[in-house]
Amino acid sequence: MSIQLERRKAVQTDEVAGYERMLEIREFENQINGLFAAGLIRGTTHLCLGQEALDIALAAELRPTDTVMATYRGHGIALALGLTPESVLGEIMGKTIGCCGGVGGSMHLADMTLGLLPTSAIVGGGIPIAAGAGLAYQLLGQDNVGVAVFGDGATNIGAFHEGLNLAAIWKLPVIFICDNNVYGEYSRIDKTTPLEDLHMRADSYKMAHYAVDGMDVHATRKGIKEAVDRARSGGGPTLIEAKTYRFAGHSRADKALYRPEGELEKWMERDPIKLTEEDLVKRGLLDSAKIEKMRADMTKTIEGVVATCQAAPDPTVASMFENVFTK
Ligand SMILES: Cc1ncc(C[n+]2csc(CCOP(=O)(O)OP(=O)(O)O)c2C)c(N)n1
Numbered sequence: 504m505s506i507q508l509e510r511r512k513a514v515q516t517d518e519v520a521g522y523e524r525m526l527e528i529r530e531f532e533n534q535i536n537g538l539f540a541a542g543l544i545r546g547t548t549h550l551c552l553g554q555e556a557l558d559i560a561l562a563a564e565l566r567p568t569d570t571v572m573a574t575y576r577g578h579g580i581a582l583a584l585g586l587t588p589e590s591v592l593g594e595i596m597g598k599t600i601g602c603c604g605g606v607g608g609s610m611h612l613a614d615m616t617l618g619l620l621p622t623s624a625i626v627g628g629g630i631p632i633a634a635g636a637g638l639a640y641q642l643l644g645q646d647n648v649g650v651a652v653f654g655d656g657a658t659n660i661g662a663f664h665e666g667l668n669l670a671a672i673w674k675l676p677v678i679f680i681c682d683n684n685v686y687g688e689y690s691r692i693d694k695t696t697p698l699e700d701l702h703m704r705a706d707s708y709k710m711a712h713y714a715v716d717g718m719d720v721h722a723t724r725k726g727i728k729e730a731v732d733r734a735r736s737g738g739g740p741t742l743i744e745a746k747t748y749r750f751a752g753h754s755r756a757d758k759a760l761y762r763p764e765g766e767l768e769k770w771m772e773r774d775p776i777k778l779t780e781e782d783l784v785k786r787g788l789l790d791s792a793k794i795e796k797m798r799a800d801m802t803k804t805i806e807g808v809v810a811t812c813q814a815a816p817d818p819t820v821a822s823m824f825e826n827v828f829t830k
C-alpha cells in the first residue's frame with residue numbers, strides 16, 4: 504500500500520491518528536505563515552486554521568475512490584486525505600517533490616489515487632465538477648460519491664444553484680459541503696448574504712440539508728456519514744453546512760482587522776483541536792503528557808519537512824508544458 508493510502512487508512516481507523524493529523528495541519532499552516540513572510544513562498548496562500556475538524560471528518564468518512572473537489576483553502580483537506588506533508592509543502596514552495604511537480608502551487612493540490620482533483624481558485628467552480636463526478640458514477644453503476652467542499656461565499660455564485668438543481672433533479676450521488684467560516688474574503692457573511700443558515704437554500708431544490716458543528720469532529724463525521732449513506736444507496740444529494748470559523752485572515756498577510764473585537768477569541772474557545780483533546784482525554788485515549796509529547800514531536804516533524812522542501816530542486820521552465828495533454 505502506498506504511503507498516501509496508509510495515511511488515509513490511519514485517520515479512518517484510529518481516532519488518535521485523526522487527532523495527530525489535526526496537529527499536523529495546524530503546525531503545517533503555522534509554518535507556512537513564517538515561510539511566506541521569509542519570501543520562500545511565491546504567489547499567495549490561504550490558511551485553513553480552525554477548520555481542521557472538517558478536514559479530518561471528510562477523510563474519515565470518504566473512500567479514496569470517491570471524488571473530492573476543494574478550494575484554494577485546501578492544504579488541510581489534502582493532508583487529511585493522505586497527501587504527505589512533503590508533497591503538499593513541496594507544491595506550495597514550487598519544488599519538484601510537490602504533488603504537481605511544483606508548477607501548481609498552494610491553490611492546485613491533487614492526488615488522483617486519493618480522489619483529490621486539483622483544488623481550485625474559482626469560487627464555486629468545484630460544485631458542477633462534483634455533480635459531474637456523481638453523474639459519471641450513476642451512469643457507471645458505481646457506488647462512489649462526488650463531493651464538493653466550498654465556502655459560504657460560493658453559495659452566492661450561479662454555479663452553486665445550477666449544480667444543486669442538476670444533482671437534485673437527477674438524484675445524483677453528490678455531497679455539497681459548505682464550510683461557513685463566517686467570512687468571504689474580507690466581508691462578514693451578514694454584509695453579503697441575507698440568511699444565516701445557508702443550508703436552507705437546498706429547500707428550493709427539494710434536497711436533504713442540515714447544519715453540523717464544524718468545530719466538532721464527531722458531529723461533522725456523523726453529518727457526512729448520513730449524506731454518504733444516502734448518496735451510495737441511491738437517495739440523492741445532500742447539502743451540509745459546517746459552521747466553522749476562519750482563525751486566520753483571508754490570505755497571506757491579511758491581519759483580518761475587519762473582524763469585530765472579541766469574535767476570534769470567542770470561537771477559539773471552541774478550537775477543534777482543543778475540543779478533540781478534551782474528548783480523547785475524557786475517554787482515556789490520551790493524557791496531558793502524551794499530548795505534550797505529540798505536539799513537540801509534530802513541531803520537529805514539520806521543521807524537518809520544511810528543511811527537506813527547502814533543499815529540493817526547483818522545476819525546469821520546460822516542465823510547465825509537461826502535463827498539459829493526456830492521451
Ligand atoms: C468566480 C470567482 N469570483 C470571485 C473570486 C474572488 N474571490 C476569491 S476568494 C473570494 C471569497 C469567497 O468566499 P468563501 O467562499 O466564503 O471562501 P473563504 O474566503 O472563506 O475561503 C472571492 C470572492 C474568485 N476567486 N472566483
Ligand SMILES: [Mg+2]
Nearest residue numbers: 654655686687
Ligand atoms: Mg468563507
